[in-house]
Amino acid sequence: QVQLVESGGGLVQAGDSLRLSCVASGRSFMGFRMGWFRQAPGAEREYLASITWTGASIDYVESVKGRFTISRDNAKNTVTVPLQMSTLRPEDTAVYFCAATGRSLSPDPAHWDFWGQGTQVTVSS
16 A cells, blocks of 8 residues: 655744655655645645656756755655755745656646645744
8 A cells, every 4th residue: 555644744933944754655666756745725736846766856846946955765665755944934834745656747736646645834924
């Protein structure tokens, strides 16, 4: 059974940092791109960042470049994908989701094969 489990969300103040983590298990994710999305209330799910299996290719949406850093650790049976977030802003408030795709990079959530349940991040002003 494939599982992607996010953790690390919480309530922080503007300007603070927060580190999210995603642990993926239940199948081989070799060759899979891992990514992070977020969804604010009433908004569509928004692509943030992704990283390829080897880590050779990393992509960020413009709004988080320089503030968010994605990485991955490929263990034997699991993949861990941290998202380090800094200089957080109130507009970063959302539920953050981890995802995996065996296809090429796309910001369209429909192109991503597996999803976690999400972790809430709230940034107060």
